[in-house]
Amino acid sequence: MTIRQAVPTDLQGITRLFHASVNKVNSKDYSQEQVDAWASAALDLEYWQNKLETLHFWVAENDGELLGFVSLAEEGYLDHIFVHDQHQNEGIATELLAHLEHAAKERNIPRVFADVSITAKPFFEKRDFILVKENRKEFKGVVFVNFTMEKFL
DSSP states (O other): OEEEEOOGGGHHHHHHHHHHHHHHTGGGTSOHHHHHHHHGGGGOHHHHHHHHHHSEEEEEEETTEEEEEEEEOTTSBEEEEEEOGGGTTSSHHHHHHHHHHHHHHHTTOOEEEEEEETTTHHHHHHTTOEEEEEEEEEETTEEEEEEEEEEEO
């Protein structure tokens, strides 16, 4: 597996992976209405193009297959971390997070923080992130529970 900077030609694979991951992985912790609203963000190509242009955005791949992605804003906000639904529990998210943390250290970012899903919360807890607060956020008229978590590097 290699981790590299995302490029515009990755956009379709990123949105496809995001959509499938939300539908197949996060569906165990969120209602169908929540999953449908959340997954619909994959259709907003302008949103994703902007993320590729404005964030530090990396993809993990193996033999040309997109396995996952992660993104970091300058202030240390981990904006996305998603892994292909057929490649869960293979260490991909762990490698992506390690890559992001290394990049944050290189940029003298002392703290990484994120708003993580119910599904992702145990993953972050195992990697020394601490819970800051529980959130109720609205997206497309649907309320979601997620958690703000942080880790000092």
